[in-house]
Amino acid sequence: MLRQDDGGGVKDPDRAVQHTLGLVFQTFLERRSASQVVRLFRDQGLRLPRRQRNCETVWRTPTVAAVIAILRNPAYAGTFAYGKTQSQVPPGGGRPQQRRQPLGQWKVIVHDRYPAYITWETFERIQAIVDDNYATYEQNKRRGLPRQGAALLQGLVYCGRCGHKMVVQYKGGNQYLCNALRWQAQDPVCQRLRADPVDQQVVSAFFEALAPAELDLYEHAREQRRQQQAEVDRAQHYTLQRLEHAAEQARRRYEAVDPAYRLVAAELEQRWETALQALQEAREQYARLPRRPEHDQESVDIPLDLREAFRALGQALPTLWSQDTFSRAQCKALLRCLIDKVVLDRCAPDTIATRIVWRGGAVSELAVPCTVGRLVDLSDFRQLEAQILRLESQGKADEEIAQILTAQGFRSSQHSTLLASTVQLIRLRHGRLHRSWGPRPRRVAGSLTIPQIATAVGVKPHWIYHLISRGRIRVTRDEETGLYLFPDRPETLEAFRQLRDGQRTELRY
Numbered sequence: 332m333l334r335q336d337d338g339g340g341v342k343d344p345d346r347a348v349q350h351t352l353g354l355v356f357q358t359f360l361e362r363r364s365a366s367q368v369v370r371l372f373r374d375q376g377l378r379l380p381r382r383q384r385n386c387e388t389v390w391r392t393p394t395v396a397a398v399i400a401i402l403r404n405p406a407y408a409g410t411f412a413y414g415k416t417q418s419q420v421p422p423g424g425g426r427p428q429q430r431r432q433p434l435g436q437w438k439v440i441v442h443d444r445y446p447a448y449i450t451w452e453t454f455e456r457i458q459a460i461v462d463d464n465y466a467t468y469e470q471n472k473r474r475g476l477p478r479q480g481a482a483l484l485q486g487l488v489y490c491g492r493c494g495h496k497m498v499v500q501y502k503g504g505n506q507y508l509c510n511a512l513r514w515q516a517q518d519p520v521c522q523r524l525r526a527d528p529v530d531q532q533v534v535s536a537f538f539e540a541l542a543p544a545e546l547d548l549y550e551h552a553r554e555q556r557r558q559q560q561a562e563v564d565r566a567q568h569y570t571l572q573r574l575e576h577a578a579e580q581a582r583r584r585y586e587a588v589d590p591a592y593r594l595v596a597a598e599l600e601q602r603w604e605t606a607l608q609a610l611q612e613a614r615e616q617y618a619r620l621p622r623r624p625e626h627d628q629e630s631v632d633i634p635l636d637l638r639e640a641f642r643a644l645g646q647a648l649p650t651l652w653s654q655d656t657f658s659r660a661q662c663k664a665l666l667r668c669l670i671d672k673v674v675l676d677r678c679a680p681d682t683i684a685t686r687i688v689w690r691g692g693a694v695s696e697l698a699v700p701c702t703v704g705r706l707v708d709l710s711d712f713r714q715l716e717a718q719i720l721r722l723e724s725q726g727k728a729d730e731e732i733a734q735i736l737t738a739q740g741f742r743s744s745q746h747s748t749l750l751a752s753t754v755q756l757i758r759l760r761h762g763r764l765h766r767s768w769g770p771r772p773r774r775v776a777g778s779l780t781i782p783q784i785a786t787a788v789g790v791k792p793h794w795i796y797h798l799i800s801r802g803r804i805r806v807t808r809d810e811e812t813g814l815y816l817f818p819d820r821p822e823t824l825e826a827f828r829q830l831r832d833g834q835r836t837e838l839r840y
Contacts, residue, residue, distance in 0.1 A: 505530075
């Protein structure tokens with residue numbers, strides 16, 4: 332960006348500078364990582380333009396810091412900004428340090444001030460990606476060797492709150508544990524999450540990625556790669572043009588000097604040789620890069636038999652997976668073929684926000700339900716309670732209510748479905764007595780119930796029920812009332828008194 336006398340700005344007239352800056356933004360949006368941009372530039376022998384204080388453009392080897400500086404500069408979005416940083420004194424004292432402020436706290440933002448390489452919306456999206464990448468920290472990036480443990484995402488899981496890598500703990504069930512802050516500063520454990528529900532959802536997403544429909548995205552991805560390669564080739568062409576111009580300019584300067592000025596001539600000759608050497612190295616590096624033939628686009632088409640093989644793999648892999656055909660280490664190795672990392676954050680007591688970062692930069696967002704200790708911790712508990720009371724008022728049984736609400740997505744606190752016992756618990760809390768047998772009479776004409784006999788004989792009703800279950804009192808339930816009924820005669824009470832006193836061992840009715 333070149334500033335004019337009136338305070339405005341124009342793009343650098345060098346097309347190589349313009350194209351290289353555009354390639355930085357394009358590559359970052361595709362790969363979502365500044366280090367990946369640096370890797371591409373270095374692999375292709377490209378350099379980044381930097382403006383010196385004397386307004387001269389120099390081309391330097393790309394670094395992550397240089398790429399971040401370009402991505403963070405709002406001028407490339409055509410915006411003037413003031414107050415992007417704030418001076419802060421460390422807690423222990425010392426020299427003030429400049430801290431970058433969040434985008435929403437910038438003091439002055441003036442749009443459409445300069446010619447833009449990207450839109451402001453794209454700039455905001457880039458800032459969100461960069462901030463999210465910083466949250467993963469630079470330490471402990473290694474995923475480790477896949478082992479035989481039950482947790483399938485071992486070495487891939489990161490904490491969505493503090494950004495540290497989570498470890499696996501098998502004590503008390505399979506769990507993902509974030510204890511980095513506890514080791515560093517004796518802080519409490521950041522997160523402790525059940526591994527099984529997360530693993531199930533991630534594996535399902537993995538199978539969907541291998542589905543036959545995903546093969547149709549191959550053509551789109553190949554076209555994007557072809558366009559990116561074309562942009563890289565153009566940037567390399569601009570680099571060679573720039574070096575050729577620099578060598579030619581050094582030659583003209585050398586030839587224009589008076590031979591009498593030997594010291595000047597010697598310096599200009601050395602500069603000419605340096606420019607020629609840089610040009611020769613660039614040409615050699617450009618020649619060493621792998622080149623695709625023109626017919627390569629047709630050669631990479633997936634044959635029909637290979638497409639069928641992919642479809643068969645996508646259909647057979649879930650079956651092989653469920654049949655324990657693969658070991659746990661092999662399952663983990665398969666997941667790592669497509670998954671780069673998984674970020675977990677328990678955003679609600681019963682929900683784990685799961686973000687899957689695929690190899691290549693694509694991201695999938697999942698909401699994984701997890702168990703809670705209490706019903707009231709369910710995020711939809713109020714809706715569940717209202718639905719149960721509404722269906723109960725319509726005369727539906729607990730089992731039927733549980734089936735209906737399970738189909739609607741409701742569940743119990745410790746299960747993936749809604750249990751009939753949960754329906755009964757909520758119903759009884761509101762005093763809704765379920766009368767599936769109809770009203771049971773306290774007194775039946777010509778008969779005695781167990782509570783009546785227990786009161787008359789002086790025993791507990793539980794004692795009578797126990798003897799019935801042991802077979803010492805043989806009686807059947809009345810089909811109409813569902814009660815154990817005995818003849819209402821004095822002999823019945825006397826027989827129960829004898830059974831109580833041990834004078835009889837059993838009764839039969």
